[in-house]
Amino acid sequence: MDTSMLLVVGLLMTAIAYIAGRGRSISVASGVGGVKNLNSLPFYYGALTALWCGIPSFLLLAIWAIFDDYFISQIVVQELPEHVKNMSESELGLLMNTVVNTAQNSSLGLSSEPHILQAAERLRGLEQTNQMAMTVAFISAGIIMMMATWLRIKSNMPARVHVEHAFKWLLLGSACVAIFTTVGIVLSVLFESLRFFQSVPVTDFLFGLQWSPQMAIRADQVGGSGAFGAVPLFAGTMLISMIAMLIAVPTGLMAAIYLAEYAHPKVRSTIKPVLEVLAGVPTVVYGFFAALTVAPVLRDTGSLIGLDVSSESALAAGLVMGVMIIPFVSSLSDDVITAVPQSLRDGSFGLGATHSETIKKVVIPAALPGIVGGVLLAVSRAIGETMIVVMAAGLAAHLTMNPLESVTTVTVQIVKTLVGDQEFNSPKTLSAFALGLMLFTVTLVLNFIALQVVKKYREQYE
Amino acid sequence: MEAVIQKKSEKQGIDEVMPSNEPQDIQVGDKTVGKPFADNPKMAMRNVNVHYGDKQAIFDVNLDIAKNEVIAMIGPSGCGKSTFLRCLNRMNDTIESCRVTGQFILDDQDIYHPKQDIVPLRARVGMVFQKPNPFPKSIYENVAYGPKIHGLASRRVELDEIVEVSLRKAGLWEEVKDRLHSAGTGLSGGQQQRLCIARSIAVSPEVILMDEPCSALDPIATAKIEELIAELKQNFTIAIVTHSMQQAARVSDRTAYFHLGKLIEVNDTKRVFTNPEHDLTEAYITGRFG
Numbered sequence: 001m002d003t004s005m006l007l008v009v010g011l012l013m014t015a016i017a018y019i020a021g022r023g024r025s026i027s028v029a030s031g032v033g034g035v036k037n038l039n040s041l042p043f044y045y046g047a048l049t050a051l052w053c054g055i056p057s058f059l060l061l062a063i064w065a066i067f068d069d070y071f072i073s074q075i076v077v078q079e080l081p082e083h084v085k086n087m088s089e090s091e092l093g094l095l096m097n098t099v100v101n102t103a104q105n106s107s108l109g110l111s112s113e114p115h116i117l118q119a120a121e122r123l124r125g126l127e128q129t130n131q132m133a134m135t136v137a138f139i140s141a142g143i144i145m146m147m148a149t150w151l152r153i154k155s156n157m158p159a160r161v162h163v164e165h166a167f168k169w170l171l172l173g174s175a176c177v178a179i180f181t182t183v184g185i186v187l188s189v190l191f192e193s194l195r196f197f198q199s200v201p202v203t204d205f206l207f208g209l210q211w212s213p214q215m216a217i218r219a220d221q222v223g224g225s226g227a228f229g230a231v232p233l234f235a236g237t238m239l240i241s242m243i244a245m246l247i248a249v250p251t252g253l254m255a256a257i258y259l260a261e262y263a264h265p266k267v268r269s270t271i272k273p274v275l276e277v278l279a280g281v282p283t284v285v286y287g288f289f290a291a292l293t294v295a296p297v298l299r300d301t302g303s304l305i306g307l308d309v310s311s312e313s314a315l316a317a318g319l320v321m322g323v324m325i326i327p328f329v330s331s332l333s334d335d336v337i338t339a340v341p342q343s344l345r346d347g348s349f350g351l352g353a354t355h356s357e358t359i360k361k362v363v364i365p366a367a368l369p370g371i372v373g374g375v376l377l378a379v380s381r382a383i384g385e386t387m388i389v390v391m392a393a394g395l396a397a398h399l400t401m402n403p404l405e406s407v408t409t410v411t412v413q414i415v416k417t418l419v420g421d422q423e424f425n426s427p428k429t430l431s432a433f434a435l436g437l438m439l440f441t442v443t444l445v446l447n448f449i450a451l452q453v454v455k456k457y458r459e460q461y462e
Numbered sequence: 463m464e465a466v467i468q469k470k471s472e473k474q475g476i477d478e479v480m481p482s483n484e485p486q487d488i489q490v491g492d493k494t495v496g497k498p499f500a501d502n503p504k505m506a507m508r509n510v511n512v513h514y515g516d517k518q519a520i521f522d523v524n525l526d527i528a529k530n531e532v533i534a535m536i537g538p539s540g541c542g543k544s545t546f547l548r549c550l551n552r553m554n555d556t557i558e559s560c561r562v563t564g565q566f567i568l569d570d571q572d573i574y575h576p577k578q579d580i581v582p583l584r585a586r587v588g589m590v591f592q593k594p595n596p597f598p599k600s601i602y603e604n605v606a607y608g609p610k611i612h613g614l615a616s617r618r619v620e621l622d623e624i625v626e627v628s629l630r631k632a633g634l635w636e637e638v639k640d641r642l643h644s645a646g647t648g649l650s651g652g653q654q655q656r657l658c659i660a661r662s663i664a665v666s667p668e669v670i671l672m673d674e675p676c677s678a679l680d681p682i683a684t685a686k687i688e689e690l691i692a693e694l695k696q697n698f699t700i701a702i703v704t705h706s707m708q709q710a711a712r713v714s715d716r717t718a719y720f721h722l723g724k725l726i727e728v729n730d731t732k733r734v735f736t737n738p739e740h741d742l743t744e745a746y747i748t749g750r751f752g
């Protein structure tokens with residue numbers, strides 16, 4: 001049976017195990033005076049049997065499926081003639097590739113050398129045996145485990161506790177998937193960055209003022225110098241993020257104050273969702289809005305008043321990004337402002353403060369840590385934003401603080417170095433990892449600070 | 463359960479009637495008995511009715527609060543004490559569904575007059591709440607908050623002076639003078655409540671409204687606040703809502719008893735607790751319901 005068939009069989013076995021376990025518990029129960037005298041409900045005995053049957057056999061299947069290819073190819077390689085075995089690693093890899101392809105489809109006629117044909121034949125044979133062995137092992141493991149559990153079912157067996165335990169592990173496992181993925185990403189980025197830093201010194205990368213990653217791939221090619229100074233990129237990122245925050249923080253905050261303090265509940269319940277729709281607009285839509293609508297308007301207005309605005313400007317990207325971030329700021333701030341206890345407002349009103357005085361002097365200061373947390377989250381969002389800047393900010397790595405010029409950002413350069421045909425080992429490609437690492441570090445630190453601030457704020461009112 | 467109850471009442475016989483939770487047999491009456499009026503009222507309330515939406519919470523209450531007296535308001539939970547108290551400095555304005563009618567006179571001034579500005583009104587009639595609610599600022603800033611808003615001090619020294627005097631009057635100065643600039647929320651519950659009292663004293667109000675100011679405090683902190691009320695009486699007029707009859711007996715000059723939104727009886731505190739005029743008042747203070 002092939003592996004997908006085995007999966008179906010496995011599910012079937014598990015279902016049978018459930019029914020068997022449940023039935024067994026009921027028949028055990030009749031011996032001790034009914035289901036109410038069982039330690040747990042019949043459902044739990046069924047579930048326990050199913051788990052004991054399903055988990056070990058599927059685990060076995062998974063491990064088997066991971067390692068069988070390796071062992072089979074080892075056997076095939078061992079049986080190759082001596083002169084072939086002594087070939088270099090990569091040549092051997094190529095040869096094995098041919099063998100595998102021949103084994104899968106001999107009519108292709110990839111090779112007519114006898115030792116390859118022979119090896120392919122051997123491979124096919126081994127694979128068939130392997131598949132059979134796997135089927136037998138899988139099914140018998142399932143049945144044995146099912147029987148063993150079935151026999152162990154007694155009226156005093158705490159099946160519910162066991163099942164709850166298993167459930168807890170399942171939840172833990174799911175949580176671990178997220179953590180391990182993160183760790184995996186970080187490690188891969190880290191190692192690739194280290195490779196990058198072998199060819200480009202860290203100091204050059206961190207403090208260099210020139211970014212032109214074009215490099216000659218072959219010696220006879222005419223190429224760029226290959227300067228990897230990341231400062232212009234970070235400056236561009238900061239410039240655009242700053243413009244975005246200048247838009248988003250005041251607007252978002254004031255919107256939040258209006259919603260939390262002044263708006264009639266009915267108004268609030270319509271405006272808030274509408275604002276949050278802004279957060280749901282795909283960033284690529286914002287991107288072409290920035291590139292095709294905002295940027296030309298800025299350029300035309302600029303030329304009217306005699307300013308030279310480039311058609312791709314930090315300003316256009318920053319403005320649109322700011323609009324995109326407004327709902328983050330407003331929604332988070334709205335939450336923390338609403339969370340300020342009414343008793344504080346009453347205290348202030350009771351002293352004769354007006355509504356706006358109360359907001360300025362009591363509500364906002366009380367909510368400030370939460371607001372700061374929200375803003376920091378928004379900043380890290382702005383720094384990591386890619387689509388808008390790719391489309392609206394430009395690609396040229398100018399080191400400038402003039403928002404009317406085109407700048408580029410870290411994310412844009414990552415995109416740029418990785419699209420198109422690339423040699424995977426060139427510093428240009430690897431530089432993307434270094435940039436990614438920097439970006440990751442910065443946003444991680446920002447998020448960490450934000451979470452700390454928000455946590456502190458929560459403690460204050462609990 | 464039911465069987466048990468039946469047995470009990472069988473045993474008790476017919477002449478021992480279980481005290482009912484709501485003494486329906488006692489007539490509420492339309493008029494407040496006792497002495498609701500005063501010769502030199504600081505505040506005078508006439509024909510006060512309060513509705514929350516369609517629900518009426520206060521029914522036709524008439525009451526005077528005399529100058530420099532402490533008046534206690536008692537009554538079962540939900541009878542409208544807080545509602546009535548909050549009317550006195552228009553704190554009910556912040557509740558949308560709340561509708562207040564009737565006359566509220568503070569020194570010949572109608573506080574619900576359309577032209578009345580609530581900012582100076584609340585400076586004259588201050589309020590202390592049930593739960594201590596210091597602002598998340600320093601102790602100094604908490605007390606200085608009101609004076610700053612009302613522009614009571616033009617120079618820093620004046621403000622310092624106000625803060626010190628208020629804290630002294632609230633009996634908190636000795637405890638906090640070395641840490642005026644640490645957070646007000648870091649004080650103990652009783653200290654926080656005295657801070658809130660200092661905060662309302664700082665704007666030199668004429669009347670201080672207190673809504674169960676000790677209900678979140680332990681007996682020692684409560685005793686301190688009660689002492690404080692006795693002292694504050696010299697300079698201020700105080701209306702206090704309390705659930706503790708002992709507290710009402712200890713601190714107040716007159717006591718007003720509310721029942722289901724009606725003002726049943728107002729009398730000298732001594733009289734209310736020794737020889738109440740109205741049967742409902744008696745039922746309440748003897749603990750037959752509440």
Ligand SMILES: Nc1ncnc2c1ncn2[C@@H]1O[C@H](COP(=O)(O)OP(=O)(O)OP(=O)(O)O)[C@@H](O)[C@H]1O
Nearest residue numbers: 514519537538539540541542543544545546557559
């Ligand atoms: N904001 C409000 N909206 C609607 N009804 C309210 C509101 N506040 C109070 N009420 C109602 O008005 C009535 C009087 O309430 P109030 O808070 O004045 O009672 P109280 O005497 O202070 O009670 P307690 O001793 O429990 O504090 C109650 O029936 C209450 O349900």
Ligand SMILES: [Mg+2]
Nearest residue numbers: 543544545673
């Ligand atoms: Mg109350």
